[in-house]
Amino acid sequence: MKRRTLLATAALGLGLAFGGAANAQGMDKVKACFVYVGPIGDLGWTYQHHQGALELVETYGDKVEIAWQENVPEGADAERVLTQMALSGCNIIFTTSFGFMDATNTVAGKFPDIKFEHATGYKRDHANVSTYNARFYEGRAIQGHIAGKMTKTNKIGYIASFPIPEVIMGINSYFLHARKVNPDVELSVVWAFTWFDPAKEADAAKALIDQGVDVIASHTDSTAPLAEAAKTNGAVIGFGQASDMADYKPSPRVSSIIDNWAPYYVKRVGELLDGTYAQTDSWAGIPEGEVEIGEITDAVPADVKAEAEAMRDAIAAGTYHPFTGPINKQDGTPWLAEGQVAPDGDLLGMTFFIEGITGDIPQ
Amino acid sequence: MVRLEKRPSPSAFWQWATPILAVLLTMVAGGIMFALLGKDPIAAMRTIFWDPLFNAQFASYSRPQLLVKAGPLILIAIGLSLGFRAGIWNIGAEGQYIMGAIAGAAVGLYFFPAENRLIFPLMVVAGALGGWAWAMIPAILKTRFNTNEILVSLLLVYVAQNILASMAVGAMRNPDGGGFPGSRNLSQYPSAANLELIPGTGMHWGVIAAFMAVIAAYILLQRHILGFQIKLAGQAPRAARFAGVNPTRLVVLCMGISGALAGLAGLFEVAGPAGQISIDFNVGYGFTAIIVAFLGRLNPIGILLAGLLMALTYIGGELAQFMLGLPAAAIQAFQGMLLFFLLAVDLLTNYRVRLGAKREVA
Numbered sequence: 001m002k003r004r005t006l007l008a009t010a011a012l013g014l015g016l017a018f019g020g021a022a023n024a025q026g027m028d029k030v031k032a033c034f035v036y037v038g039p040i041g042d043l044g045w046t047y048q049h050h051q052g053a054l055e056l057v058e059t060y061g062d063k064v065e066i067a068w069q070e071n072v073p074e075g076a077d078a079e080r081v082l083t084q085m086a087l088s089g090c091n092i093i094f095t096t097s098f099g100f101m102d103a104t105n106t107v108a109g110k111f112p113d114i115k116f117e118h119a120t121g122y123k124r125d126h127a128n129v130s131t132y133n134a135r136f137y138e139g140r141a142i143q144g145h146i147a148g149k150m151t152k153t154n155k156i157g158y159i160a161s162f163p164i165p166e167v168i169m170g171i172n173s174y175f176l177h178a179r180k181v182n183p184d185v186e187l188s189v190v191w192a193f194t195w196f197d198p199a200k201e202a203d204a205a206k207a208l209i210d211q212g213v214d215v216i217a218s219h220t221d222s223t224a225p226l227a228e229a230a231k232t233n234g235a236v237i238g239f240g241q242a243s244d245m246a247d248y249k250p251s252p253r254v255s256s257i258i259d260n261w262a263p264y265y266v267k268r269v270g271e272l273l274d275g276t277y278a279q280t281d282s283w284a285g286i287p288e289g290e291v292e293i294g295e296i297t298d299a300v301p302a303d304v305k306a307e308a309e310a311m312r313d314a315i316a317a318g319t320y321h322p323f324t325g326p327i328n329k330q331d332g333t334p335w336l337a338e339g340q341v342a343p344d345g346d347l348l349g350m351t352f353f354i355e356g357i358t359g360d361i362p363q
Numbered sequence: 364m365v366r367l368e369k370r371p372s373p374s375a376f377w378q379w380a381t382p383i384l385a386v387l388l389t390m391v392a393g394g395i396m397f398a399l400l401g402k403d404p405i406a407a408m409r410t411i412f413w414d415p416l417f418n419a420q421f422a423s424y425s426r427p428q429l430l431v432k433a434g435p436l437i438l439i440a441i442g443l444s445l446g447f448r449a450g451i452w453n454i455g456a457e458g459q460y461i462m463g464a465i466a467g468a469a470v471g472l473y474f475f476p477a478e479n480r481l482i483f484p485l486m487v488v489a490g491a492l493g494g495w496a497w498a499m500i501p502a503i504l505k506t507r508f509n510t511n512e513i514l515v516s517l518l519l520v521y522v523a524q525n526i527l528a529s530m531a532v533g534a535m536r537n538p539d540g541g542g543f544p545g546s547r548n549l550s551q552y553p554s555a556a557n558l559e560l561i562p563g564t565g566m567h568w569g570v571i572a573a574f575m576a577v578i579a580a581y582i583l584l585q586r587h588i589l590g591f592q593i594k595l596a597g598q599a600p601r602a603a604r605f606a607g608v609n610p611t612r613l614v615v616l617c618m619g620i621s622g623a624l625a626g627l628a629g630l631f632e633v634a635g636p637a638g639q640i641s642i643d644f645n646v647g648y649g650f651t652a653i654i655v656a657f658l659g660r661l662n663p664i665g666i667l668l669a670g671l672l673m674a675l676t677y678i679g680g681e682l683a684q685f686m687l688g689l690p691a692a693a694i695q696a697f698q699g700m701l702l703f704f705l706l707a708v709d710l711l712t713n714y715r716v717r718l719g720a721k722r723e724v725a
Contacts, residue, residue, distance in 0.1 A: 039691060069684045071691040075647045076636035081681055087421055088686065089434050102638065104723065161641060162544055163532050193528045193642055362532045 004194045031058055032265070033090035035069040037097035038196035044221035044242040045259070049096045049119075052261030055160065059266050063273060071294065074099025082107040086114050092272055094265070095119065097195065099163060102243055105129055106119055115277065117268060120166055122348065127279055132264055135285025136166070137173040137347070138315050139257035140217070140275055142293055143239050144177030144309050146255060147185075147215040148306045150237060154184045157208035159201060159218035159225055160191050163361045165350040167219050170206035172354045177311075179356055188213055191355030198224040205229065209236055217241070226252055237299065244294040255308070256294030263289055286315045304310065323347065328355035377711045382658055382665070384711075386702040392704070393697040402687050410686055411679030411697075421682065425567025429674045431636055434570040435460070435628035436710070437670035438650035441576040442621030444661040445583075449596040451617045455501065455516030456580060456625040457649025458523035459494035463626020464585040464633035465530055466493025467642050471555035472535060481553040486630060487568075494626015497523065497617050502618035506611040512618065524645065531642045550638040557635035569631025573670075576624060580663040593617065625649060654702045676701070 035051050038046040056064045067090065072081050078100050085093055086107060092115040095104045101121035108116040108129045116129045124131055133302055147156045158176055159166050175187045188211055190204040201220045205228035216238040218225045223245050229236040229252035240248070240256025247253075264282065271277040284290040293312050296305045314320035325336030330353040336342055353361060390412075394404030415425040437716050439456045446453045452461075467490030501515035535546040549555045560566050584590035596603040596613055604610065628648065637644055655673050659665030680694035 033685065067685040067688070069681060069691070074643055075641065075646060076431075076632065077646060077681075079636075080425075080431075080678070081422055081685075084421060084682060085685060087424055099641070099643070164544065170469070362529070 019307045021195040030091045033085045033093045035095045036070045039070045047123045048259045052265040055262035078103035086111040086242045130280045132282040134290045137169045138285045140170045140173035141177045144174040148178030148182035155213045157188045157213035159204045169350045196221040198222040250297035251299040253298045257294045258292040372711045388704040389700045410683040415678045430565040430570045433670040433674035434573045437573040438628040439625045440666045442656040444622030444656045446617035448592040452513045453621045458520035459497045459622040459625035460629035460649045461523040462497040463490040463494035464629030467630030478554045490630025491623040495623040498618045498622020528642045529599045546640040548638040549634045572723045577663045
């Protein structure tokens with residue numbers, strides 16, 4: 001048994017030696033590794049992360065080598081995948097789903113010289129763990145505006161993945177901006193409890209359509225909800241989620257939120273190459289180009305399109321924040337006073353719906 | 364012309380040779396698939412089957428991981444094999460695994476943060492009971508109302524998954540977790556943690572339990588009257604009834620044992636490698652264990668080896684993905700081929716392949 005322990009220690013040392021070059025003096029070559037929760041062909045969330053990874057090779061050529069693993073479950077397996085990646089000589093590892101949070105931090109503690117970057121999480125237990133996220137709620141505001149204007153039944157829907165703050169703030173932003181332009185609008189939320197499961201996502205979309213919903217937004221990673229909407233001959237519209245999903249243009253996909261991770265990945269790996277890398281907690285949005293609004297198609301009337309684009313530009317210019325008071329919580333208690341802008345901390349810990357949304361967050 | 368001739372009794376040789384042949388055929392067919400994907404098939408096989416065991420860079424980490432991955436597979440498959448031998452088809456081990464984890468974790472979370480050495484044993488008992496109780500639903504429905512245990516046990520998996528989701532976002536959610544789903548991490552709670560018994564070996568209580576289950580099942584089948592009854596009920600149900608085997612008792616026992624073992628596997632996983640009750644805590648061990656049980660010929664020693672082999676394809680498959688850039692779907696197809704070839708060559712156990720025309724029998 002002692003010998004095995006010794007071997008383990010030796011391998012750990014080897015891993016450290018591999019990562020050891022990643023110090024302040026910069027590096028000649030970086031191996032960047034990516035852990036994905038879905039398949040790179042999901043045409044949504046994971047696809048966009050992979051586009052960002054490919055951009056690294058595009059930008060840095062021979063100086064960067066990339067490796068990735070798809071369909072990694074968010075549980076015990078993630079820790080093993082991360083450890084094996086660390087042992088294989090990765091210098092920086094991007095873990096691109098919320099559920100990899102604990103595994104990322106645990107493995108980071110064992111490999112202090114390898115950099116870990118966790119998307120959408122909040123734990124940075126070690127100096128070598130950074131977190132990054134995008135302000136998707138900015139895009140949701142624009143979708144909400146379009147939804148409020150476009151719905152004929154006054155029923156709009158949202159396919160939610162998990163009841164975590166990131167998702168809840170998206171629902172709130174979507175509803176807030178739909179209600180602003182259409183006081184009669186009602187929102188139905190379906191919880192899919194998955195990030196990627198085309199069958200479940202399609203079922204959720206069907207359920208919403210059966211309830212009379214005619215605008216569907218989704219927070220899951222596949223194109224299945226749009227495929228369901230496409231079967232209604234234009235009666236139901238939706239949005240591209242995470243990726244442009246341009247195949248469904250001009251309708252049912254009338255616009256989209258595009259996650260553009262490439263600038264962040266290029267920046268971080270570049271910093272590692274030139275030795276300026278430091279721990280961060282990044283949360284960029286439309287102004288930085290990390291969240292993009294995909295083309296608003298002709299299925300949307302010109303005036304609505306112009307309003308939506310004006311909102312996008314105001315957010316980009318920093319003159320408009322989607323969560324600006326007065327906003328009350330679902331139970332009627334005040335959250336933001338007149339003119340008050342939501343602090344980031346409130347958004348990142350958001351566990352409540354805003355006033356007007358019916359239904360509960362699963363408890 | 365090739366034709367098949369039924370053997371008077373299953374061939375003892377082929378019974379053991381078919382799994383090996385299936386593995387070899389999988390390697391050949393998988394190799395062709397990898398080659399078509401533009402990857403070197405030899406390198407792929409080496410990465411999947413050799414590197415996790417002997418590569419200097421990975422082996423010291425992945426060898427213990429083999430036990431961590433194989434432990435729950437073996438534990439569940441042993442339980443399933445008893446029922447399968449008797450013709451009792453518990454397909455819902457995944458649900459029993461989940462319910463065992465929930466019951467066991469509930470005990471641990473109830474006592475948090477008290478430290479007492481009795482907490483973990485109590486969790487083990489609760490885990491086994493949780494899985495057992497979940498398996499009793501199809502068992503009792505079968506014995507009372509003659510429902511089909513395949514359907515009931517399978518559908519209860521989806522019920523269990525919804526209970527799991529509700530626990531993760533509701534009753535068991537970590538109150539210090541900032542509103543995020545998922546329970547407290549039990550592996551960070553000393554009295555409840557199922558940690559490696561010897562660091563760096565991967566050996567945790569679940570692996571020990573799997574080995575104990577292998578030995579117990581072996582003795583049961585070879586030496587115990589219940590083992591004899593199980594085998595008899597599977598091979599000759601009518602004869603079994605004449606011999607005084609009570610079918611109701613057998614269903615309740617086999618479903619109960621497999622449920623309890625699946626529940627134990629869930630408990631050891633939630634208190635150790637997984638650490639917490641989360642929405643997607645289950646990753647399909649309960650279903651993969653069905654493959655393991657058949658790959659191991661429903662024989663305890665066979666299951667032990669099959670579980671280790673299956674774990675190897677998982678860990679080696681992960682390595683192959685990021686070392687060689689093989690898509691995840693190719694690895695899953697590779698694992699699927701294993702079951703496919705196993706079932707296909709199983710034909711050789713019961714049939715003889717004859718070349719040439721059928722001889723006329725006067």
